[in-house]
Amino acid sequence: MTGIGRRAVLAGLAAATLPRPALAQGARGRVVVVGGGFGGATAARVLHRAGLAVTLVEPAETYLACPFSNEVIAGLRPLSAQAFGYEGVRASGVTLARTSAEAVDGATRQVRLADGTTLDYDRLILSPGIALRFDALSGYDAAAAGVMPHAWKAGAQTELLARQLAAMPEGGTVVLSVPGNPYRCPPGPYERASLIAWFLKTRKPRAKLIVLDAKDTFSKQKLFESAWKALYPGTLEYVPLASGGQVTAVDPGEMSVATDFETYKADVACIIPPQRAAPIAAQAGVADRSGWCPVDPVTFESRLMPRIHVVGDAAIAGAMPKSAFAANAQAKVCAEAVIDLLAERTPSAPKLINTCYSLVAPGYGISVAGVYHPDKGVLADIEGAGGTSPVDAPDSVRRQEAAYAEDWYRTITAAVFG
Amino acid sequence: MRTGLLLLLLATPAAAAPPGASSCSGCHGAPGGAVPSLSGHTAEDIASSLAAFRTGARPATVMNRIAKGFSEDESRAIAAWLAGGGQ
Numbered sequence: 001m002t003g004i005g006r007r008a009v010l011a012g013l014a015a016a017t018l019p020r021p022a023l024a025q026g027a028r029g030r031v032v033v034v035g036g037g038f039g040g041a042t043a044a045r046v047l048h049r050a051g052l053a054v055t056l057v058e059p060a061e062t063y064l065a066c067p068f069s070n071e072v073i074a075g076l077r078p079l080s081a082q083a084f085g086y087e088g089v090r091a092s093g094v095t096l097a098r099t100s101a102e103a104v105d106g107a108t109r110q111v112r113l114a115d116g117t118t119l120d121y122d123r124l125i126l127s128p129g130i131a132l133r134f135d136a137l138s139g140y141d142a143a144a145a146g147v148m149p150h151a152w153k154a155g156a157q158t159e160l161l162a163r164q165l166a167a168m169p170e171g172g173t174v175v176l177s178v179p180g181n182p183y184r185c186p187p188g189p190y191e192r193a194s195l196i197a198w199f200l201k202t203r204k205p206r207a208k209l210i211v212l213d214a215k216d217t218f219s220k221q222k223l224f225e226s227a228w229k230a231l232y233p234g235t236l237e238y239v240p241l242a243s244g245g246q247v248t249a250v251d252p253g254e255m256s257v258a259t260d261f262e263t264y265k266a267d268v269a270c271i272i273p274p275q276r277a278a279p280i281a282a283q284a285g286v287a288d289r290s291g292w293c294p295v296d297p298v299t300f301e302s303r304l305m306p307r308i309h310v311v312g313d314a315a316i317a318g319a320m321p322k323s324a325f326a327a328n329a330q331a332k333v334c335a336e337a338v339i340d341l342l343a344e345r346t347p348s349a350p351k352l353i354n355t356c357y358s359l360v361a362p363g364y365g366i367s368v369a370g371v372y373h374p375d376k377g378v379l380a381d382i383e384g385a386g387g388t389s390p391v392d393a394p395d396s397v398r399r400q401e402a403a404y405a406e407d408w409y410r411t412i413t414a415a416v417f418g
Numbered sequence: 419m420r421t422g423l424l425l426l427l428l429a430t431p432a433a434a435a436p437p438g439a440s441s442c443s444g445c446h447g448a449p450g451g452a453v454p455s456l457s458g459h460t461a462e463d464i465a466s467s468l469a470a471f472r473t474g475a476r477p478a479t480v481m482n483r484i485a486k487g488f489s490e491d492e493s494r495a496i497a498a499w500l501a502g503g504g505q
Contacts, residue, residue, distance in 0.1 A: 325444050328444050348434075351492070384487075386486075389479065411445060414447060415443055
């Protein structure tokens with residue numbers, strides 16, 4: 001047995017038989033976490049497990065997860081499969097404030113809550129997610145979203161789009177509008193296009209889906225395009241930016257979606273608008289002019305406001321995409337950095353992993369993975385690592401990746417909310 | 419000697435996760451799922467699996483792509499941490 005093997009066996013024995021020693025040794029202070037999604041709930045649990053006093057601020061009683069919500073839209077699973085309560089988080093010992101954060105004062109280090117109370121912090125972690133920009137696309141505001149759903153936050157919008165698709169006339173037209181970068185879940189719109197096409201092909205074979213994209217290149221593009229060619233010819237039409245795909249205006253009254261070149265009439269229109277970090281980020285002074293939050297790649301501390309850290313979709317995380325997996329991985333690294341900083345230790349440079357699965361049909365999964373490290377002040381791809389599933393893989397690999405996708409979802413939601 | 423080493427280990431706080439290690443639990447959870455659980459494996463097992471994924475000797479869907487992001491030393495540190503109950 002090698003030295004490492006023996007140490008690991010002994011450490012394993014210690015971990016199995018005795019309480020885990022606190023990671024937080026020497027760390028003192030109050031930590032507030034805002035946002036109970038994949039990032040925030042993870043950070044709160046890591047900090048609590050390390051013995052720190054942490055309060056998680058989250059107004060919702062139930063979290064509705066976005067990964068796999070495209071399956072809800074296609075009628076492949078119920079919305080209830082996306083719902084997770086906070087009983088597990090509370091039972092783990094994390095203090096929950098069931099209200100929203102109204103304002104952050106970075107000078108006095110206080111968070112003012114909607115219930116009128118304030119929380120003092122030594123370190124604040126914001127994991128607030130995204131806001132949909134209802135000022136970015138002519139004709140598309142909150143009221144228009146009630147007619148032309150974005151369904152880019154899981155919940156009522158997801159069910160609305162699912163209902164509209166189910167009720168659509170035979171031979172109808174669905175229009176899906178995809179924004180430019182950056183936005184939550186880079187491959188998400190293309191998974192949605194795939195599963196809507198699958199739904200049409202199997203339920204309304206004369207219907208069509210037109211995908212209007214504000215860009216020419218996208219995540220897992222070769223894999224999606226080859227699957228579309230094989231599975232959905234005649235059903236899915238993809239219009240990239242170069243062919244006039246950028247949507248410039250919508251009219252919910254007319255059910256029309258306009259580009260500079262053409263106006264499309266839709267029976268169902270799903271409009272995914274441009275996005276920014278949720279409003280608390282700008283209020284706290286951690287969002288830049290892009291609407292997103294620049295952070296240090298080692299600690300996820302804001303570049304703009306000391307002692308405030310930002311993880312998940314709201315952060316500008318360099319090469320890391322805005323995904324649930326990334327939010328979870330960032331939250332763990334950020335929480336450990338916060339523990340170090342509160343103990344006046346210097347956090348060491350991390351590495352982070354991301355893996356994103358997409359379904360192009362039931363039982364047909366594809367993935368992209370990446371490994372990241374801080375390089376020249378940003379989180380950069382480690383060259384030679386990561387990448388997408390092979391384009392020429394056999395069906396057995398697609399089935400295996402679909403099964404891994406399901407299992408990933410079970411595992412990560414159990415870790416975060418269970 | 420063995421007891422002495424064990425006591426020494428218990429006296430020091432559990433090490434923070436080495437680079438990359440805390441990301442693993444994003445996919446690897448409890449036993450019984452499609453993704454293999456990492457619990458119950460020795461550090462040597464995990465390190466040699468990572469080495470085989472990195473060279474391509476062991477077939478994989480994503481682990482071949484992920485393992486290439488870590489050196490032999492980094493892989494060994496991750497393996498030791500996971501085998502020691504890190505998550």
